[in-house]
Amino acid sequence: MKAHILVSILFLATQLNAQVTYDRMLHADKEPQNWLTYGGNYASHRYSPLTQINKSNVADLQLKWVRPFDTLKKTENTPLVVDGVMYTGDTSQVAAVDAATGRVYWTYSYTVDPKGVFVLPMFKGLAISGNRLFWATLDGHLIAIDARDGHPLWDKVIAVWQKGYQLNVAPLVVKNKVILGPATNEEGANCWIAAYDVETGDEIWRFNTVPNPNEANAGTWAGDSWVHGGAPIWVTGTYDPETNLTFWGTGNPNPGWNGDVRIHPDKDNLYSDAVVALDTDTGKLKWFYQFTPADEFDWDSVEVPVLVDMPWQGKPRKVMLFANRNGFFYVLDRNTGQFLHGTAFTKQNWNIGFDAKGRPMKAPDHKATYEGTFIEPGVQGGTNWYSPSYSPRTGLFYISSWQNYSATSAKGDATWVEGQRYTGTGRRKGGFVRPAANAPFFKTEKEGYGAVIAVNPQTGEKKWEFKMTDFTDAGVLTTGSDLVFSGGKEGNFFALDARTGENLWKVGLGATVASGPMTYSVNGRQYVAVCGGNALFVFGLPDAE
Amino acid sequence: MLQNYSSKWILGLGLILVLSAGGSATAQTAGGTALPDGKGKSEFQRVCGTCHSVLIATTQHMSQEEWTGVVNDMVARGANGSADDLANVVTYLATNYGPKQAAPAAVSTAAGAMAAPALQGSNQQRPLMLIPEQAPLSSSELAKGRSLVQKKSCTTCHRVEGQGSYQGPNLNNLGATRTPEQIRASLVTPSPQVLPQNRKIRLVTSDGKIVSGKILDQDGFTIGLIDSSDHLVTYQKAGLRQFTIIESNPMPSYETMSAQDLNDLVRYLSSLREPSRP
Numbered sequence: 001m002k003a004h005i006l007v008s009i010l011f012l013a014t015q016l017n018a019q020v021t022y023d024r025m026l027h028a029d030k031e032p033q034n035w036l037t038y039g040g041n042y043a044s045h046r047y048s049p050l051t052q053i054n055k056s057n058v059a060d061l062q063l064k065w066v067r068p069f070d071t072l073k074k075t076e077n078t079p080l081v082v083d084g085v086m087y088t089g090d091t092s093q094v095a096a097v098d099a100a101t102g103r104v105y106w107t108y109s110y111t112v113d114p115k116g117v118f119v120l121p122m123f124k125g126l127a128i129s130g131n132r133l134f135w136a137t138l139d140g141h142l143i144a145i146d147a148r149d150g151h152p153l154w155d156k157v158i159a160v161w162q163k164g165y166q167l168n169v170a171p172l173v174v175k176n177k178v179i180l181g182p183a184t185n186e187e188g189a190n191c192w193i194a195a196y197d198v199e200t201g202d203e204i205w206r207f208n209t210v211p212n213p214n215e216a217n218a219g220t221w222a223g224d225s226w227v228h229g230g231a232p233i234w235v236t237g238t239y240d241p242e243t244n245l246t247f248w249g250t251g252n253p254n255p256g257w258n259g260d261v262r263i264h265p266d267k268d269n270l271y272s273d274a275v276v277a278l279d280t281d282t283g284k285l286k287w288f289y290q291f292t293p294a295d296e297f298d299w300d301s302v303e304v305p306v307l308v309d310m311p312w313q314g315k316p317r318k319v320m321l322f323a324n325r326n327g328f329f330y331v332l333d334r335n336t337g338q339f340l341h342g343t344a345f346t347k348q349n350w351n352i353g354f355d356a357k358g359r360p361m362k363a364p365d366h367k368a369t370y371e372g373t374f375i376e377p378g379v380q381g382g383t384n385w386y387s388p389s390y391s392p393r394t395g396l397f398y399i400s401s402w403q404n405y406s407a408t409s410a411k412g413d414a415t416w417v418e419g420q421r422y423t424g425t426g427r428r429k430g431g432f433v434r435p436a437a438n439a440p441f442f443k444t445e446k447e448g449y450g451a452v453i454a455v456n457p458q459t460g461e462k463k464w465e466f467k468m469t470d471f472t473d474a475g476v477l478t479t480g481s482d483l484v485f486s487g488g489k490e491g492n493f494f495a496l497d498a499r500t501g502e503n504l505w506k507v508g509l510g511a512t513v514a515s516g517p518m519t520y521s522v523n524g525r526q527y528v529a530v531c532g533g534n535a536l537f538v539f540g541l542p543d544a545e
Numbered sequence: 546m547l548q549n550y551s552s553k554w555i556l557g558l559g560l561i562l563v564l565s566a567g568g569s570a571t572a573q574t575a576g577g578t579a580l581p582d583g584k585g586k587s588e589f590q591r592v593c594g595t596c597h598s599v600l601i602a603t604t605q606h607m608s609q610e611e612w613t614g615v616v617n618d619m620v621a622r623g624a625n626g627s628a629d630d631l632a633n634v635v636t637y638l639a640t641n642y643g644p645k646q647a648a649p650a651a652v653s654t655a656a657g658a659m660a661a662p663a664l665q666g667s668n669q670q671r672p673l674m675l676i677p678e679q680a681p682l683s684s685s686e687l688a689k690g691r692s693l694v695q696k697k698s699c700t701t702c703h704r705v706e707g708q709g710s711y712q713g714p715n716l717n718n719l720g721a722t723r724t725p726e727q728i729r730a731s732l733v734t735p736s737p738q739v740l741p742q743n744r745k746i747r748l749v750t751s752d753g754k755i756v757s758g759k760i761l762d763q764d765g766f767t768i769g770l771i772d773s774s775d776h777l778v779t780y781q782k783a784g785l786r787q788f789t790i791i792e793s794n795p796m797p798s799y800e801t802m803s804a805q806d807l808n809d810l811v812r813y814l815s816s817l818r819e820p821s822r823p
Contacts, residue, residue: 085777098779103769105761105777111627141822148775149711151704151718155820 019130020082022175026241032480033521035081038125038170039387040477040518042239043307046389047478048519052526053541054481058495058505061539064527065102068535069093071121074514075531078125078170078387078475080133081520086529087147088536091123091138096150100522102538106150113139116161119185119421124236125170127178129198134178136167142178142201156201158182164189164419170236172246174280177204179246181233188228188254188422193237193246193276195283205283209233209250209271216285220270225262228416230254231272234302235385240318243335245277245286247307247320251300255414258368258424259296268293273301275322277337287337291324293359296368297350297409298379299326304387307334310395310457321457323388323399325381326350328360329460343460345453346382347404350375368411370426378407378448380471387475387516389484394498396454396463398476398484405448405471441470441490450488452476454501464501468492475516477528485528487513493530493537509537585637592626592634593619602642609639617722676721682816690813693806697799705817711771712759713796714743718819725815732807735796745795746770748780748788756780760790 020036028034028041032049040046053061069075069090079088086099091112096105112118116139127134132153133145140159145152159165164187171180177195184191194206210229211218221229230253237248253262253272262269273292278285292299306321312331320334327348331340339358344351350366367373382401389398410426443449450472454463472488479485482498493513494506511533519528527540580586580599593599607615612635616624620631682690694700700709703716719728746760746768758770761777768788769779782788799807 083776084779096777098767098769098777101767101779103762103764103767103779105769105771109627111629114629146707148771148777149704149715151715152819153707155822157823 020128021130025173033081034083035079035518035520036128037080037172038078038127038236038516039238039304042174042241043390044236044238044304044387045306045308045392045478046387046476046516046518047391047393047480049480050519050521050526051479051481052521052524053479053483053519053528055483055497055504057541058483060541061495061505061507061528062542063507064100064538064540066535066537067095067097067102070534072123072534074512074533075536076122076124076386076473076515077531077536078516078518079529079536080126080128081518082128082147084522085147086520087126087128087133089123089126089135090534091121094126094133094135094145094150096147099520099527099538100525108135108145108150108152110135110137110141110143112137113161116166118161118166120166120168120183122168124168127171127173129173129178132198134171134173134198136169136171136180138166138168140165140167140182142167142171142180142196144198144201154201156196158194158196158201158203162419163187165191168234172236172239173198174239174246177280179237179280181209181248183232183234183251184230184254185232186230186254186256186421186423187419188230188416190227190229191232191251193233193248193278193283195280207276207278207283207285209276210253211270217270220268222262222264222267225269228254228422229262229269229272230256230422231269232300232302234300235304235387238305238307239280240307240334242318243286244280245334246280247275247277247305247334249301249303249305249322250274250276251302252295252298255416255422255424256298257296257409257426258411258414259294260411260424261414263294263296266294269295273299273326275301275305275320275332277334289330289332289337289339289358291322291328291330291360292326296411297375299324299381300384301325302385303383304385305334306388306390306397308390308397308457312340312458319457321388321390321397323383323397323401323455325377325384327377327382329397329399329455329457331457331460341460343455344382345399345455345460345462346401347376347406348382368409368424370411372408372410372426374406374408376404376406377402378405379409380405380407384473386473386514389476389478390457391478391482391498393480393482394454394478395457396498397457398478398486398498399453399455400472400474400476400486400488401451401453402471403449403451403453403465403467404446443469445469450490452484452486452496452501454484454498466496466501466503473512473514474530477517477519479519485517485519485530487517487530487532489513491532493517493532507539509533509535511535581641583637583640585633585635585640588626588630588633589637592624592630595625602638605642606645607638607642608644609635612638612642676724679720679725679812679815682813686809686812687816689809690816693810693813697802697810702795711775712745712773714739716814716817719817720815721818723815725811728814729807729811731796732799732802732810734800735794735798737794738792739794739796745791746788747791749786750780751784751786753786 071092093109095107131147135143139161142158143155159182165182171178181193190210195204209231232251239246253269273295274290276288320332322330327346328342330342412426414424416422450468452466468488470489474487477485484496484498487493489512495504509532515531517530529538702713747757758772762769
């Protein structure tokens with residue numbers, strides 16, 4: 001009887017505290033039925049403790065419901081789930097749907113400025129705080145929406161698309177701040193990371209990813225090249241409550257494929273292709289680490305900085321795991337930024353080692369040329385923005401990667417014009433990327449292939465590799481039953497054994513899987529959701545199980 | 546939606562009923578009939594043609610204001626489009642199917658008097674309208690309006706300025722979706738029934754729990770609602786003892802208010818707008 005009363009009280013408490021508080025997000029792992037942030041928790045593990053779907057029954061997974069989106073060829077959305085309600089969307093509409101059936105509670109539509117031409121019209125996801133959802137639109141608006149009825153609460157222009165900006169990330173909410181930054185798709189618009197007040201949308205602080213002349217490290221750009229330096233934000237950062245630091249990966253310098261104006265004779269172009277650690281209250285830079293100084297091959301560092309506590313050389317250490325587009329897997333001390341190790345996870349020809357401070361030593365011929373330079377990995381990199389996963393059970397780090405992939409990249413001349421692309425690219429051979437999985441594919445394995453790889457973060461060694469024929473832009477999910485879920489451009493969505501990489505289940509979704517899968521449960525039943533093409537697919541076990 | 550079965554709505558519905566009989570026959574033979582080209586044509590075909598033949602409009606001649614009213618009523622009936630889409634539909638109709646004697650110049654003058662759409666974003670519960678903007682409220686008018694809302698307990702059912710219940714229609718954007726005349730009529734003589742999207746539901750679960758809320762969605766298997774604790778929930782119909790969708794309007798009449806108070810309340814409610822797209 002006592003237990004019964006206790007359960008009732010707990011149930012009541014849950015009902016009353018339906019708002020998504022900072023405390024709930026801090027302890028997201030304690031409510032595995034929900035998925036409260038883009039990366040699953042503040043550390044972006046994309047690991048769920050749920051175990052109902054396991055190795056013995058995963059082959060029985062069946063489609064439960066589908067939600068097609070109106071406007072996109074593909075969507076990169078990772079939905080949120082809060083107490084049985086899923087919040088999902090595309091670039092023109094967000095919706096609250098019943099997470100068990102997909103039936104719609106409300107939709108909120110928004111027409112992106114039709115004059116804008118957005119080369120990468122993507123929607124990665126929403127953030128929630130209290131009963132407010134935050135949506136960063138392609139054309140530069142940050143909108144707060146009432147999660148209960150879909151009505152807008154405020155709408156702020158935080159980046160002007162006519163100047164070459166777009167918003168592409170799911171925001172990160174920490175306490176009273178919505179944190180995000182704009183991207184520039186090679187338009188030479190200088191980007192930033194900023195915190196906006198959840199109540200009003202007012203800007204609280206801003207960190208420039210290309211420093212202004214009066215700021216630290218301004219001298220890392222040749223001449224006045226900093227004016228159009230770029231360094232975009234394409235993917236959501238992470239947060240460490242112990243140090244109150246927020247970590248964000250930054251994109252490539254502009255013009256991307258021709259560094260003549262910005263790197264000579266020896267400029268690094270900070271904070272492009274780096275990870276920055278910022279104080280969440282003030283936006284002040286605590287440390288940074290630049291993965292690819294003086295980049296000329298578009299190796300954005302807009303991958304997810306994953307925060308892990310693990311033994312390092314016999315002692316517990318608070319680290320950051322970072323699988324970079326430049327083909328290296330890094331372990332950094334997340335309190336200090338100290339480089340601990342970097343190991344290539346794909347064929348690479350640019351790095352001949354690291355110096356004592358962890359600065360990469362570049363191969364002498366790794367420079368952009370008008371004739372073309374053979375680069376490994378190719379321009380799309382060894383991985384990219386799609387989320388990796390860390391399982392505290394296996395201690396392994398799981399990366400969607402492009403293996404043995406190369407390209408010949410040639411530079412061209414670059415002239416900056418506002419709102420136009422400022423790439424400095426010439427003719428390119430190889431590195432061909434097919435946009436979707438609904439067309440034939442002809443590559444051979446020696447020309448590169450996609451793979452999910454499991455890396456031991458303590459050594460950088462590959463534990464196993466699951467090969468695909470085509471490449472992949474899919475994120476990775478791990479679960480408490482040692483399953484790995486991922487997909488790729490082939491259009492397959494699959495489950496692997498997290499310890500061996502063995503394929504346990506797959507389904508063809510008919511179009512590229514370019515989103516991060518996530519899992520949740522409603523009324524004790526576990527579901528797995530992923531976007532394939534322009535639809536969201538949700539799988540679960542048969543009702544009888 | 547305070548004002549439900551307005552005369553314009555009935556006019557709009559009448560148009561559909563009257564014209565669909567002849568219109569469908571016409572549509573079959575006139576499938577290839579070219580509508581005049583012009584700004585808003587594609588939006589007109591898309592937004593209006595989803596539910597009825599676009600030829601329904603082609604025998605009508607109305608002013609910009611009248612077309613605005615018809616389009617507003619259609620939005621309340623479920624027509625779906627962005628504010629820009631709807632503005633273009635009105636422009637198209639008023640330009641091509643304006644009053645027979647009206648010159649195009651008169652149309653553009655009328656358009657200039659219309660308020661800009663309040664927000665490019667929208668949701669199902671919030672039709673986008675083209676209501677002329679009124680003069681801003683003075684601080685005393687604002688205070689008076691707010692106190693009347695409190696005194697009359699409007700937020701027991703409605704959301705006003707981001708506060709209140711989700712059980713009735715959200716009034717946050719009322720001024721952009723209803724004319725002052727419509728608002729006044731809804732206060733004095735509320736319609737006996739509510740629009741389908743504003744219906745309440747009462748259900749009894751298999752274990753006897755009674756749940757009430759505002760219906761958000763249903764199919765053959767499920768009912769989705771926002772319950773009286775503001776939770777979005779879905780029930781399987783098979784697991785319910787019973788459910789009742791309530792069509793009647795719980796809104797009381799406020800005709801006993803003083804004329805001054807009523808004027809002040811209408812003026813205040815007419816000022817309500819959701820944040821405009823900057």
